Amino acid sequence: MTIKLGVPSKGRLMEKTFDWFGARGVTLARTGSDREYAGAVDGVTGVELVLLSAGEIPRELAAGRIHLGVTGIDLIREKLASWDQRVEVMAELGFGFADLILAVPNCWVDVDTLDDLDAAAAAFRARHGFRLRIATKYHRLVREFLKQAGVADYQIVDSQGATEGTVKNETAEAIADITSSGETLRANHLKILSDGLILKSQACLLRARDADLSADERRDLADLFAKLGG
Amino acid sequence: MNPKVIKTAAGIETLFQQAGAATVQAAILQPADTLLGLYGEDIRARAYVTSDPLRGEQMLRPDFTVPVVQMHMEQGAEPARYTYNGVVFRRQEDDATRANEYLQVGYEVFDRSNPAETDAEVFALIQNALGDAPVRATVGDIGILMAAVDGLNTSERRKSALRRHIWRPTRFRALLDRFAGRVETPVARQALIASDDPMAQAGPQIGLRSAAEVAERIDVLKSDAALAPISASEVDLIEAILQVRETCPNALAQLRDIAVDLPSITAAVTRLDERFEALDARGVETSTLMFETSYGRTSMEYYDGFVFGFHATDHAGLSPIATGGRYDALTQRLGKGDAIPAVGGVIRPDLLIQIAGGAS
Numbered sequence: 001m002t003i004k005l006g007v008p009s010k011g012r013l014m015e016k017t018f019d020w021f022g023a024r025g026v027t028l029a030r031t032g033s034d035r036e037y038a039g040a041v042d043g044v045t046g047v048e049l050v051l052l053s054a055g056e057i058p059r060e061l062a063a064g065r066i067h068l069g070v071t072g073i074d075l076i077r078e079k080l081a082s083w084d085q086r087v088e089v090m091a092e093l094g095f096g097f098a099d100l101i102l103a104v105p106n107c108w109v110d111v112d113t114l115d116d117l118d119a120a121a122a123a124f125r126a127r128h129g130f131r132l133r134i135a136t137k138y139h140r141l142v143r144e145f146l147k148q149a150g151v152a153d154y155q156i157v158d159s160q161g162a163t164e165g166t167v168k169n170e171t172a173e174a175i176a177d178i179t180s181s182g183e184t185l186r187a188n189h190l191k192i193l194s195d196g197l198i199l200k201s202q203a204c205l206l207r208a209r210d211a212d213l214s215a216d217e218r219r220d221l222a223d224l225f226a227k228l229g230g
Numbered sequence: 231m232n233p234k235v236i237k238t239a240a241g242i243e244t245l246f247q248q249a250g251a252a253t254v255q256a257a258i259l260q261p262a263d264t265l266l267g268l269y270g271e272d273i274r275a276r277a278y279v280t281s282d283p284l285r286g287e288q289m290l291r292p293d294f295t296v297p298v299v300q301m302h303m304e305q306g307a308e309p310a311r312y313t314y315n316g317v318v319f320r321r322q323e324d325d326a327t328r329a330n331e332y333l334q335v336g337y338e339v340f341d342r343s344n345p346a347e348t349d350a351e352v353f354a355l356i357q358n359a360l361g362d363a364p365v366r367a368t369v370g371d372i373g374i375l376m377a378a379v380d381g382l383n384t385s386e387r388r389k390s391a392l393r394r395h396i397w398r399p400t401r402f403r404a405l406l407d408r409f410a411g412r413v414e415t416p417v418a419r420q421a422l423i424a425s426d427d428p429m430a431q432a433g434p435q436i437g438l439r440s441a442a443e444v445a446e447r448i449d450v451l452k453s454d455a456a457l458a459p460i461s462a463s464e465v466d467l468i469e470a471i472l473q474v475r476e477t478c479p480n481a482l483a484q485l486r487d488i489a490v491d492l493p494s495i496t497a498a499v500t501r502l503d504e505r506f507e508a509l510d511a512r513g514v515e516t517s518t519l520m521f522e523t524s525y526g527r528t529s530m531e532y533y534d535g536f537v538f539g540f541h542a543t544d545h546a547g548l549s550p551i552a553t554g555g556r557y558d559a560l561t562q563r564l565g566k567g568d569a570i571p572a573v574g575g576v577i578r579p580d581l582l583i584q585i586a587g588g589a590s
Contacts, residue, residue: 081323082323082324105436106431106434107429107434107435107437107444108439108444109422109428109429109432109448110444110448110451112416112419113416113419115405115408115416118401119391120439120443123446123447124443127443131266131267131271132439139274140275140323143272143274144275148400149401150398150399150400150401150404151401152270152395153270154270154271155270156271156274167436167437168436170437173437194418
């Protein structure tokens with residue numbers, strides 16, 4: 001058997017992951033045609049590359065179907081309950097930086113903090129008859145964050161893409177999303193609350209705590225970490 | 231399901247029937263809207279949500295109280311006593327050892343006559359149903375804190391902001407500190423209040439929340455900034471109330487002392503006294519019963535008066551074996567204009583057996 005390493009199957013995250021491993025003497029590569037999700041590993045023995053959507057890597061790690069995985073810590077924390085009991089962060093990879101933030105329209109000049117948001121939400125519900133809508137795909141993280149802060153009278157509406165546009169389209173009043181430069185937010189006339197940073201994320205190499213390992217696999221894993229660490 | 235649990239549940243239900251309760255049922259699928267409207271988004275962390283394209287979001291019932299109140303408000307004759315015996319479903323995110331499906335046997339009283347009496351009736355009945363299980367009861371009363379907030383010497387708007395967060399201690403504390411001038415007003419808000427043209431940097435108007443709503447809130451912030459802070463002595467009294475944690479007679483004495491300086495809680499303290507007397511009359515040993523003003527403040531959000539819980543004496547971390555309390559305001563929220571004083575409690579037979587097994 002082999003150690004299964006799950007890596008995002010496309011885009012910058014895949015390329016940067018390949019670069020990061022390559023710089024440490026472990027060559028990861030896609031094989032076959034551009035459209036075929038198969039991969040190869042050189043420089044270590046007993047490691048198999050599994051190309052997956054970044055969003056599926058948390059689930060595969062938690063189930064123990066892959067032993068190692070590269071994905072954003074935001075996805076891990078959103079998708080896995082008690083995440084730190086199920087996976088271990090082996091390395092922060094120094095790319096894929098993104099902040100999960102809470103943003104409201106610029107024209108809400110009266111709203112700068114969560115305290116303001118909470119007060120605005122109360123007034124909004126009284127006026128409009130429904131709870132202020134926050135569009136996001138990070139339901140759990142946002143809910144936990146707002147619960148900690150004691151914000152009430154809001155509702156989460158699911159948004160899997162183009163989240164910044166939901167306010168203008170009047171399907172939400174505020175948003176919670178990943179941002180790196182803040183440019184998309186500005187272009188959509190949104191501003192980040194001054195205490196609205198929910199999570200700082202970057203790509204991480206993670207180990208599944210539940211995955212079964214044979215003695216051989218344990219040795220191969222130790223070799224891999226020795227190489228990556230050195 | 232364990233037959234012992236089912237048998238115990240049936241025994242408790244019989245006891246509740248003998249106390250005069252009619253058995254009622256509730257649908258397992260409840261419209262999510264009602265529960266979300268009451269509890270807010272947080273309920274999604276604790277209840278299973280499902281949906282279909284016709285009825286929209288539905289929740290697997292997380293408790294019976296809401297459907298029983300709805301049923302009573304729609305068709306019930308007064309006064310009424312109900313019992314139910316069925317499974318509830320609780321989504322778990324953190325602790326895999328906690329059950330996500332378990333039986334609850336409950337007793338609910340809708341009666342306008344004498345709140346102290348019905349409070350005592352429910353508590354004594356539940357205590358009796360628990361028999362000699364190794365449990366320790368704690369009682370509380372959210373109504374004391376509510377009365378204290380009502381009596382604060384400040385604006386109605388501030389009081390209603392505090393009332394809205396009675397069940398969220400962190401935000402309640404933050405609001406109280408701000409209204410009392412104990413924390414600096416955030417810089418951005420100071421600038422906003424001082425600005426002659428706050429909309430100067432607003433950019434284009436987007437979204438449903440209108441410029442008029444923004445302007446309205448700025449006016450609110452300005453008038454609030456001009457208000458005198460809530461006095462330090464009043465804040466100290468609120469803190470003193472929240473810290474009361476004593477046997478019933480001692481708690482009563484402490485609250486009476488506080489009421490000298492904060493007369494607005496006098497009526498609530500008198501009700502407490504009447505409740506303790508009613509409990510005594512039913513043979514509940516109030517001289518050793520623990521009272522905590524803030525009991526249930528974070529976990530029992532629709533209770534607005536008497537609250538109680540029975541915890542296992544030697545199983546730390548186990549959920550309460552039985553809980554209950556008064557929820558007059560809930561009947562108003564669900565009653566579309568109608569309201570009726572209501573109090574009730576539930577027992578978890580699975581936990582009762584678990585702790586009884588440990589003891590024998």
